Amino acid sequence: MGLRLLGGATEAVQDGPVVGDGPHGPARLIPLPRITDPRGNLTFIESGRHVPFECRRVFYLYDVPGGEDRGGHAHRELQQLVIAASGSFDVTADDGRRQRTWSLNRSYAGVFLPPMVWGQLTNFSSGSVALVLASEHFSEADYYRDYDEFLRVVRTPAA
DSSP: OOOEEEOOOSOOOOOSOOOOOSTTOOOEEEEOOEEEOTTOOBOOOOBTTTBSSOOOEEEEEEOOOTTOOEEEEEESSOOEEEEEEESOEEEEEEOSSOEEEEEEOOTTEEEEEOTTOEEEEEOOOTTOEEEEEESSOOOGGGEEOOHHHHHHHHHSOOO
8 A cells, every 4th residue: 555745845825915024934824744545644744844943842722612712922033833733723924014814724734923923823613723833942031912012013113
């Protein structure tokens, strides 16, 4: 029985507004490799190959009550890849000028959130699991948790 590798591209075509214009590129959907097999499919992720950063932390969100949102913050330096490991939810990226929302419902694609992009996860289906790969260890100092403060920073011209 043969295995078949599908996908594997590291970048997807940007077909909506560009959100985020920093050195790491914009927020975007990144397709992940998928190996199909009648016994069950497999997706793998390699740092620097499928995600544009070295992964230093992994966490996942689960048992999110109906109607609740997660995220609602931005990072100064941290980069993330958000994947719907199970179920579905929406990921909205906001750079203070433009917003873009992706609906995730497959485990072989994720949304890349670069630094200085506000991320919000909404519309969780029952039983969904959001898997997040992060470029840095946790640091509270890296967070913008107040949207108005985030807007002031991203809308202030560089000196």
